[in-house]
Structure formats: structure tokens, C-alpha cells
Amino acid sequence: MTHSPTRANDANHYLWGEACDGWRLTDHPDLALREERLPPGTAEAPHFHIRSRQIFYVLAGVLSIDLPGRTLIATPGEAVEISPGLPHLVANRGTDDLRLLLVSAPDTAVDRHPAPAPLP
Known part of the structure; x- marks a missing residue:
């Protein structure tokens, strides 16, 4: 367990998507x-x-989350909670980088399952 400040850096960086x-x-x-x-x-x-369960907190840009039958939009300072079992797709359909904090409890490392597309 870390008992000191943590920040984004080369040591904890990964690429995805x-x-x-x-x-x-x-x-x-x-x-x-x-x-x-x-x-x-x-x-x-x-x-x-x-x-x-996941919480997406927008730091910059515009977050689009496709859910079955609808799309949620969140802007800086707003958070979206996704319950277990709810199919979703996170996208940046804006013109600027989307930066967000993502909380997952428990971690999603072995708990990610494909959902059919399109969602909305």
C-alpha cells in the first residue's frame, strides 16, 4: 500500500484502445x-x-457513455456511475482530449465481458 502522493508518470503508464x-x-x-x-x-x-462498479469523473473534454437505449454526456466536474451488469461504451466524440479519473471497485482486470454493439 502506498502512503504517499501518486501521480501519472512513465512508471505507471499504459496504452489501450x-x-x-x-x-x-x-x-x-x-x-x-x-x-x-x-x-x-x-x-x-x-x-x-x-x-x-465504475465511476468516471471528467477532468477535461466531453465524455460520451453509450448505454442501452441512450447516451450520457458529462463535462468537467461531472461524474457518471456505471452499475455492475450495465453494458456501456466510453467515447470521446468531442474536438479536444478527454481526460478523466476512473474508479473501479473491484478492479476490472478479470471482469470485462464483450457486449453487443451498437448500444444506443
Whole structure:
């Protein structure tokens, strides 16, 4: 367990999806905190988590989350909670980088399952 400040840096950086960046700020089986950057026009694949609950907190840009039958939009200072079992797709459909904090409890490392597309 870390008892000192953590920040995004080269040591905790990873790449994912279509040229997206992530940084592992807290990495435990029961709780994960990530900072992520999605360039304009990028998205993840539709999926769901059986056990994990997620919270997406927007730092910069505009977050689009496709859910069955609708799309949620969040802007800086807003958070979106995704319950276990809810199919979703996170996308940046804006013109600027999307930066967000992502909390997952428990961690989604072995709890990610494909969902059919399209969602809305």
C-alpha cells in the first residue's frame, strides 16, 4: 500500500484502445483508480462488468457513455456511475482530449465481458 502522493508518470503508464493513455494511480484487487486520456474520435469496445462498479469523473473534454437505449454526456466536474451488469461504451466524440479519473471497485482486470454493439 502506498502512503504517499501518486501521480501519472512513465512508471505507471499504459496504452489501450485506439491510441489512448492510462495511468495506474491505485492498483488493488478490490479498488483501482486510473487517470485516462482519450484523443478526439476514440472509443473503447462495448462491454460490461459482472462485479465491478465504475465511476468516471471528467477532468477535461466531453465524455460520451453509450448505454442501452441512450447516451450520457458529462463535462468537467461531472461524474457518471456505471452499475455492475450495465453494458456501456466510453467515447470521446468531442474536438479536444478527454481526460478523466476512473474508479473501479473491484478492479476490472478479470471482469470485462464483450457486449453487443451498437448500444444506443
